[in-house]
Amino acid sequence: MTRDSLVKTVVSTYEKLKTEWTKKNRNLDTCGKFLSDIKVELTKLHFLPSMGHSVSKEELLVARNTLEIGALWSIANKDIPSFERYIAMLKIYYMDYSEQLPESAYMYELLGLDLLCLLAQNKVGEFHTSLEHLPPPAVTDNVYIRHPVAMEQYLMEGAYNKIYLAKGEIYLAKGEVPAEGYKFFIEELLSTIREDIADCVENAYDRIRPEDIGKMLYLSGTKEILEYCAQRGWEVAKDGYLQFKKEVRKNDDSIPSKELAHQMINYAREMEQIV
Amino acid sequence: MGFITSAAGILALLDESEDQLRVFALERLNQITDTFWPEIADSIQKIERLEEDANFPKRELAALLVSKVYFHLGSYLDSLTYALRSGPMLHQDPNQLYIDTIKVHAIDHYIKLRAQKDAKMDSRLETLLNNMFQRCIEDQQFRHAIGIALETHRMDWFKEAIMTSDDIVGSLTYSYKIAMQYIEQRKFRDEVLEQLVSLYQGLDTPDYVNMCQCLIHLDKPHEVASILDKLIRNDSLKSEAMDNELMAYQIGFDLYESATQDLLSHVRQGLRTTAPVPSLLRHVDPPATTSAGSTTSSTTATTTSASASASATATATATSTSPTSTTDTTSSSTEKEEKSETEGETGDTSMSEEKTLDDLTDLEKTHQTRVEKLARILTGEMTIEQHLQFLIANNHTDMLILRHSKEAVRASVCHTATVIANAFMHCGTTSDQFLRDNLEWLSRATNWAKMTATASLGVIHRGHEKEALTLMQAYLPKESNSPGYAESGSLYALGLIHANHGGNIIDYLLNQTKDATSDIVRHGGCLGLGLAAMGTQRTDVYEQLKYSLFQDDAVTGEAAGLAMGLVMLGSANEQAVSDMVNYARDTQHEKILRGLAQGIALTMYGQQDQADNLITELSEDKDAILRRAAMYTVAMAYCGTASTPAMKRLLHVAVSDVDNDVRRAAVEALGFLLFRSPEQIPSMVSLLSESYNPHVRYGAAMALGVACSGTGQKEALGLLEPLTNDPVNFVRQGALIASALVLIQQTEATCSKVKDFRQLYAKVIGDKHEDSIAKFGAILAQGIIDAGGRNMTISLQSRTGHTSMTSVVGMFVFTQFWYWFPLAHFLSMAFTPTCLIGLNSELKMPKMQFHSNAKPSTYGYPAPLEEKKKEVAEKVTAVLSITAKAKKKDDERKKKEQKDDKMDVDEEKEKKEKEEKEKEKEEKKKEEEKKKEEPTFDLLSNPARVMKAQLRVVKMAEGSRYTPVKELGIGGIILMRDTKPEDSEELVQPVPALGPKTEEETEPEPPEPFRYTEESIS
Helix, strand or coil: CCHHHHHHHHHHHHHHHHHHHHCCCCCHHHHHHHHHHHHHHHHCCCCCCCECCCCCHHHHHHHHHHHHHHHHHHHHCCCHHHHHHHHHHHHHHHHHCCCCCCCCCCHHHHHHHHHHHHHHCCCHHHHHHHHHHCCHHHHHHCHHHHHHHHHHHHHHHCCHHHHHHHHHHHHHCHHHCCCCHHHHHHHHHHHHHHHHHHHHHHHHCCEECHHHHHHHCCCCCHHHHHHHHHHHCCEECCCCCEECCCCCCCCCCCCCHHHHHHHHHHHHHHHHHCC | CCECCCCHHHHHHCCCCCHHHHHHHHHHHHHHHHHHHHHHHHCHHHHHHHHHCCCCCCHHHHHHHHHHHHHHHCCHHHHHHHHHHCHHHHHHCCCHHHHHHHHHHHHHHHHHHHHCCCCCCCHHHHHHHHHHHHHHHHCCCHHHHHHHHHHCCCHHHHHHHHHHCCCHHHHHHHHHHHHHHHCCCHHHHHHHHHHHHHHHHHCCCCCHHHHHHHHHHHCCHHHHHHHHHHHHHCHHHCCCCCCHHHHHHHHHHHHHHHCCHHHHHHHHHHHHHHCCCHHHHHHHHHHHHHHHCCCCHHHHHHHHHHHHHHHHCCCCCHHHHCCCCCCCCCCCHHHHHHHHHHHHCHHHHHHHHHHHHHHCCHHHHHHHHHHHHHHHHHCCHHHHHHHHHHHHHCCCCCHHHHHHHHHHCCCHHHHHHHHHHHHHHCCCCCCCHHHHHCHHHHCCCCHHHHHHHHHHHHHHCCCCCCCHHHHHCCCCCCCCCCCCHHHHHHHHHHHHHCCCCCCCHHHHHHHHHHHCCCHHHHHHHHHHHHHHCCCCCCHHHHHHHHHHHCCCCHHHHHHHHHHHHHHCCCCCCHHHHHHHHHHHHHCCCHHHHHHHHHHHHHHCCCCHHHHHHHHHHHHCCCCHHHHHHHHHHHHHHCCCCCCHHHHHHHHHHHHHCCCHHHHHHHHHHHHHHCCCCCCCHHHHHCCHHHCCCHHHHHHHHHHHHHHCCCCCCHHHHHHHHHHCCCCCHHHHHHHHHHHHHHHCCCCCCCCCCHHHHHHHHHHHHHCCCCCHHHHHHHHHHHHHHCHHHHCEEECCECCCCCECHHHHHHHHHHHHHHCCHHHHHHHHHHEEECEEEEECCCCCCECCEEEECCCHHHCCCCCCCCHHHHHHHHHHHHHHHCCCHHHHHHHHHHHHHHHHHHHHHCHHHHCCCCHHHHHHHHHHHHHHHHHCCCCCCEEEECCEECCCHHHHHEEECCCCCEEECCCHHHCEEEEEEECCCCCCCCECCCCCCCCCCCCCCCCCCCCCCHHHHHHHHC
8 A cells, every 4th residue: 555545545534534533422432442453543643753764744634633632532532541552652743743734623632631640540750740841831831831830839839729710610600610620630630639637647647537538538428438438447336436557667766886886896896997 | 943952751652552653752862962961860760661662563672772871871781781782773773882882882782791601692682793893894894804804712713813904924923822811711721723824834835933833831742742753754845935945044043942851851852753763862972973963063062061070070970970961851760760771771772873874864764864963953962062152152241240240348248149140140141250250269268158159150150061060070979077058058059050951961950969978069969950850840859848848957958949840830730739839837946948939939830820729828827938839829820920819819818918028928919910911010119118017018029020031121220220229238238229120221221321331339338337138139249130141131021022940940949048048049040041043954153143223332342430430439448548558558459450451451541641631631531532422323242232122123135135034123043044055164163161170170271262252252
């Protein structure tokens, strides 16, 4: 098959995928099948070009658009690893080939999602690395990017309530939400935060009432609280308090004086012996 | 066009479920590994998993990728493992550095596996190596191929590499060199050498010289004998390129230079059985040579003088004086008896043998003559004679130097030193002029100093074996009541004359030792016996020495312990070692312990790892002297190997032992290990030479001297120079001696510092405030630097690159002068004449010339001291020191004498009466000399003094009728082929040996051309 005909096949598959994806009641499985088909076919072309190949714009576009759909598809599938993979591949097109392609409409949305995704997994270091790759105006002005940046700021300040509020805002005022996909990650983020707080609570308190912990963990109903407690393996004692088992840490801070003295004497002797 | 900034996208594909995508990802990654390996390294486990997945289609690709990542990570063994799994893909990789690194590690790994016998060999690795080897051959990189073959112990490759190479002879020489230098395991080296022998044999013109060298190392005297026999038996091998007869003689000389006494005697035995009239060979000298028509007047003279001396010495037995200079020294005593039986009937048998000789055909007669000649060569008689001739003829000793030191010093230590220095300077020249001129001064030596002085005659007459007994006659033990120091010295001297070439003197010494009445005489006897019977492993000698040892007498025991080691040199005889070690543990005498320590070390000479157990045992002993013995043993067992574990042990002891002597011995031993690579030693001991411990500094100096002896190495001198100003007297002594060892025979052209050091020695000797211990060093240094009439150098390896056993032993025992001054004489064994001697097929020196392509001054003799200088120096001392009038008178008388001397020596100066004028003229002269253009070459006449560095520029003079059998560049004794045999040859007249003539001699000797020789000397 010639290159042109290959490209044509890919484009036609892509068209099918696109129509399926834009349908109201899209079938995620069909989309997944189309996606993997396209990827396999792309490998025969210059997919993910690495070393200075000249690639036609059409090929690049098709590949990019497919991957974008793939990323969104992953979110819809709630498949975070798959999402990360698509993003990793997309970054080649976004960053390294930015000069040869028109900027994609989805670019900042997906990058923002990526940032949020990293934040949700508590990968703060990588979050900042990714942020560094973005142009400064985008960080301050772009709505998609600003949101995860703000979230990260709250997180660092320890203003967990603001994140909780942000979530609330998303639900209350739909206009504020940058994109549909963000909800998914905000949920993820919150559960990550909750785990964090729960870890701290375990260490900070000997015992606590379930109601109080509900406030701290942004859990509203008693049922939710109890479910969560069960999940963490916390048990409610008879007096209605949660008891935390403290791990007994071994204290081994004694100075190994004998060994040190021995070593020092050894050094001294060797120093004397050296020549 | 575009370049990506991260491999994350491609790596993400690895997690896809379709193989096609993963393969695609691997391919992409493979292209970019060299840039993005840090990122890929994070996901290396994923790739490894793919590689292990049996269903994955491109496992090799994955393996290659993993290998490359490990390569970048610096984990080469992992990289190699995966590279092997990647199969043929490996060779297509464009990254040359990676391929090279993998290959290097593949070779290393293969060598490691081959070294472990039971290791399982990876067949893929083997194929890889095979391919590499083939490529080496295809690319004509034969030396690489030989190297790989030797390293991997693959004899099949080794053979193939040599046989396919374009320069087979060159490859063989190269292989021989690396086999001797770099292969440490003895067993494998033997295997390689055997292979080499068979290859040499297979050449169109077999290379017998090198073949015999290999056989020496393999210790196969019978093969050597059969080769020699083949060469002399018939002339069918004779061709344009090779004269088989001369070749055989040449091999004989080479053999004597590099083989042990034991091996040589076996070769001689082997040869004897092939001779047409074997029994004749026992008495080569008078009857056989006469009948063969090659009588030398000197040999006849020997016989007469020897028998004359025999009658004079009451104790000598018939056996020891009968003229059997070529008889074998065999270890079995039964053969000994048998021999003396035959010799008892010398007169009758020789008569009947002459008849048998007449019956022989012409062909057999020539054969017989040749065997006889060869036998004489193999006994070393010829070599020693030629060297003696060379040294006597070319003696260039500067007597003034000696006279200066004689007059400058008063202490008895320095007196002894001067005597020893004189011995070194005249080593082998047979000129005892200095001693005879200063008999009164010499008589100041008493007790052991007397012994040393007498023994110094042995050094002076080194190799002058024919008249040894006559020479020493005045001092040999007789019925008298004297304490026996001179007697002791004379026996020691006999040993020195016959060092490593005992012959019949062994029996004489054995009897003397047996009959000796005092411990002092026994001391000298033991030393002499040890020297003469060196390395023979004779049981009777050994038993006698052991008996002497068991007397538990300190004086005798010390010498006996050392001598036992000398007799058992390099044998690793278990019985001997256990005798010595056990006695060492029992005895109370430190002197005996010292002697035994040296003896034990000598017994383990050259044994390398076989000595390890003993070394470990001794080095853990409580007794410091035994620990020192361990260090000596390391020095001897590993001499010249530069073995890393041995050096580690020495360096450890050098900084950790509590005993100063042990530390010093350990540092000194480093020198013995590293003499093959003198360039390494300065960096190794540079820190030690700055040690706070003076003993370690002394050791460092001596190590430099030993390892860099005769090289004139600048780095070594750079380290020694500050040590000559050391605050501790004996460190200065060590530095002075070591510097002389390094600078021996160097001229200003080859080493600019030599002048400074010579001046330094003179300064130290003349300095009133200098300690006598340092002066001792300076005087000895003067002796060493001008050794053997300025015609000798020190080298612990022979010309062909073997470890020279006698030199190593001589040097080792010399370093023991620290405890016992008389042992300093052992250094004479380490001196080798720097000569180039051409011999014709009659083993005579024809007149010929060599062309030295260098300015005469580059390698010439240093200018003799100026008389005048000395006078000035003396005036100063006279003003400063002399107060007594008597002394003044004495001085004036001396001055007069010297003036007379001067007139004799320097006739030109005689013309000028005033010193001032003389000076001016001299300066002018010098300027003139400078202006005069020096010729760029020099013609040297046979026998020529050619220094080691000079050998490279020496060739036969143009139009010479002679052509050498082997390359001139090796030096030493070289057989010359006469291209015009029809013309008569002009021979170099042999020079008579100097030395005292006994007055009792009834026969009128030819008048000694005394005046004549002295003029020619100065």
